[in-house]
Amino acid sequence: MACSLEFKGISKSFCNGAAPNLVLDQLQLEIAKGEFICLLGSSGSGKSTLLRIIAGLETPDSGGVSLNGELLTGPDAKRVMVFQDFNQLFPWQTVKDNIIFPLRIQKRGSKRELREIADRYLAMVKLEGYGGYYPHQLSGGMKQKAAIARALALQPEALLMDEPFGSLDAQTRQTLQQMLLKVWEETGVTIVFVTHDIQEAVILADRIPVLTKNKHSIAGIVVNSLPRPRLPGIPEFSGVWRQVYQLLDSAES
């Protein structure tokens, strides 16, 4: 398989008072180009830390991440983060300017081209007509859609998502999950998605690496080859769900 992201022996601990608190220990993982990965784990299992290491917002104590064979140092626009926080959009820019701004910084074309790109991605996340709104005029779900559009417009190699739907109501979350899958199929981008919701992971991911607190690493990877769209009601869905649950349960006890 064409390898996109490769983690080699990643360790990370945080200094919490006197004793360093080990979060990740010698973690290994390979992610293929275009794959949809859900990093699953309870809080404190280091899944967000791992994502931030991929983004370059944290540096590992040892080991490293490479993208297409190239070792990564620091953040760049090839790996774009989408956060859980609704505040990730800049409130002083309209939705459209929020999408254009990073493109302008990255010098991705003329003013007109950038406007066209922004319109295209706004349409992709079903936010046509909201380009002129300011973020505070949008609902939480719409803000997350706009943040996804902003990230995708940069045409990154990897889209890194840190529980982006964690603060949404169930209905909106479901809509955004389906939208994300559609966008993923359209763009072919690699997605690393952090969540603690087993159902969300089973709906979205090709593979689900389960991280646990006491192993400080991946306890196991569940391969999920259910055909999409995946509906929680069907028996095969429950099968994968149980597989993930057992892995999580056995590793935590």
Next chain:
Amino acid sequence: MNKLWENQWLKRLFWIALFGIIWQLIACFELANPALVPPLSQIWISLNQSWQNGELWQATILSLKLILGGLLLGTLSALILAGLSMISKVGQSFTDTVTAIAHPLPGIALLPVIILWLGTGTTAILFIIVHSVVWPMALNLLAGFRSIPAIYREVGRNIGLKPLQNTGLIMIPASFPFLLAGLKIGWARSWRALISAEMIFGAAGGEGGLGWFIFKKRVFMDTPGIYAGIIVIVVIGILVEDGFFRQVERLTVKKWGMSN
């Protein structure tokens, strides 16, 4: 009627008119010494006269020039101080110490020293205005910078902003509500500094501002003249608050949903 009451200017006008009527009644029935509370007509005549012969508007222009100059210099210095404090630990301790020393110090307390250093010219007045603006402004800016959510900086790093771009394109707009609040405080404090400095220095280089105008009128016991000077200051204050600051707020922090 309810709709009328919503109008900002009408609301203002109502209270001002009410206040004027009470004033006029006191003056008409001589409830107070007429030398202290002159009728509005006399104040109006005095205002008109001083304006016509150029004395008042020249003083106004001089004062405004000094204030705008002081505000500009004070804001720039505050930006530099707050910026230094954000980029290095040394800068932070420097700014903290200087602000702690100078902020509680009234500009008037510095007057004797300033007279010795700079004489009694416009430079000295400008210095006092800058002193009264820079510290509250720096404190506001620092509070603003520190209140910026970490996520903005992370998004900024992610999309490849350089440090200077990060300051100009993220930090300044993100702390804009604080910057605006600092500017409002600076504006009010610079008037106080200017008027008190002028009353003590008198005319700087042959021409005086509004403080000097009011002071002169007191010397000649020209109470309508004193009130004329005060009214000009009040009118400028209201115009700047309603006409400038409110508009800027409407076009920025209110529009962005950032007003606090």
